[in-house]
Amino acid sequence: MKFFSKVMVGLDLTEMDDILIKKTIVFLEFLGVERCYFLHVSKDLALPSELTQKYPDLLASGDETVEAIIQGKLDEYNFPKTVETEIIAQEGDHPLDTFLRWAKIKDVDLLIMGRKETLSGSGALSNGVAKKAPCSVMLLQEKRPIGLPKKIMIPTDFSDHNHLIYAFGERIADQVNAQLVPVHVYHVPHGYSKTGKTFDEFSEIMKEHGKNDFKKFVSKHNHPDLECTFVLNDGEDVGELLLKEAHKLDVDMFIMGSRGRTKSAAILLGSTAEKLITANNVLPMIIFKQKGENMGFFEALFKI
Template identity: 25%
Template sequence: MKLLEKILMPVDVNDINEEQIRAATKIAKEFNSEVAIIYVLPESDLHADVDKFLRKYINETLDKVVHSLEKQNVACTQPITRNGDPVNNILEVATDQNVNLILASSGEGKGNDKFKLGTTAEKLVQLSDIPVLVIKSGQEIKIDRVMCPIDFSDPSRRALTNAILLSKTFNATLYILGVFEPFFTASPRIKFDQNKENEKLKQQFENRMEEFLSDFSLKGVNHKVEIVVGVPHERILNRIQKGGVDLLVMGTNGRSGLSRMLMGSVTEKVIRELPCSFVTTKTKNIYQLRLDNEVKEIETHFTNAIKLHKSGLYKEAIDQYLICLQINDMHVPSMYKLAKLYKILGNKEEMDYYEEMASDILSRLWDKKIEYEIRRHYKSDD
């Protein structure tokens, strides 16, 4: 089982982003992922000879990209070329091929656009349910410092899940940032001590952060929790610029209604400034369990669980061990592994339950073995 099975990398044959290729190489090698490269040619009415020459150039350029990846022992599929709208085609291929991650170049804002993020990258972030990693042009490819802003929403919960996975995988320091926005009013009718009230609200914010993080396993992750005061998007950008963050991980809104086009005001304001390379997650995680429903072998699920356990995905590992017990309710190794995981998660009741269950089964098996040996002994005396 691979946690990150397939990466889709849209490229521009007229402006190949070397940082994007290096990022694909780094991530694919770390996760043993396969890379699919796509280029979308805009619709045009070209003369047949010109079209033939252009397609030859496109194919040669894509082959060079594939070759550069394969030289680094990265598995690649046959390059994909499409005609039409870039974003629609990229998303269609991403869905058809069930990719885990779209790895895009940041591009550039057009004309007088004050934003630094390119339009294709921004639309991919807005519309994709699949996580999107946008590589900032000119930024050195390293993942030593990961930052994940938290606002206690479901999108930030998903973002933190993925930030933890990436931090563990690349042995990076994870900065978990909470921005407390103080309450202010200029109305003379409202009379109270604003400073005192904000101190109280900030303490509530800190308590909520502690409660929020209790749902995650940060064991083995070098992490720091920081709570700052101010306007969220401004403080996030300021922290990135001052702290040398390599990778930002943020959640975007879900797929329903208008929210599909609005990624969330804070996320939108931050990523449009392109402070660093970033990952956005919406309804799916970077990792996905790709299991055939007909696969029933305990060994498969047990191996999957061990890999998930090592990656710090404890709840997902528990699900796999439980499948083992559904197949064979006397699978003692799964019971001991479950007990170990529940110990890590601080759930003593479940830990004791599975330890006792395993001990009981081993005791019964031992009794049966003794009984069998006694019966065989007396049978041999007859």
């Protein structure tokens, strides 16, 4: 099953590139990748001194040298010849804009970015790409062992748009023989005390209401027997809360989606997804966006 035939991988000429290339190779067959673009964006393609010292014989122009370095890494890690590759080196004062423009130019289905844990780097570019890309995004972490997921958490809010993301999560879980773990975060509304109920009593009412909603929701999918985990949010950051629950449940990937209430909103993320992206730098994550429905808004955003 082909999920994403055209993929673009963001590289920064650091040690993270080696990790990202090796991890991408593992996902190629699973994702159904037929063509893979490797994009490096720099404000100045003139080589830094550490690279000229490491590669003293490379006297070509900056973009050609960058392409040669990346090609060397692909050869070193035996990137499959069955997948077409193209290496793109670009200068730009605004790397995020350049990444998003090239995603549109190449009409890619998925952007793959690295998330650093101990290596230097702010993560601002990968966060920005995840939030604004016109296609799905996969974030692969520095320290996570290489391998396909076995247990996938999908935060679930029972909305109409969530059906699309949930169906995508089911397909992925079935493809890699992984367990799908639906999780619903609920809270006790303000003013509950006016009902005459205690906090704990109203918390249980909200949980039971959520269970009924999930039964209706999951009945429309291929695995109606799945159990949903319910997590009470008593004021904690929802991203931190989901990450904490992921560790408790021993999951090894997140799948989330865009807002999706309107076509113009489909390119952007809801607050829960944004907070999880900010909190999570330890587990792989796929941000699923329905390709195509957001392109008009994307073009308007960049005044194309």
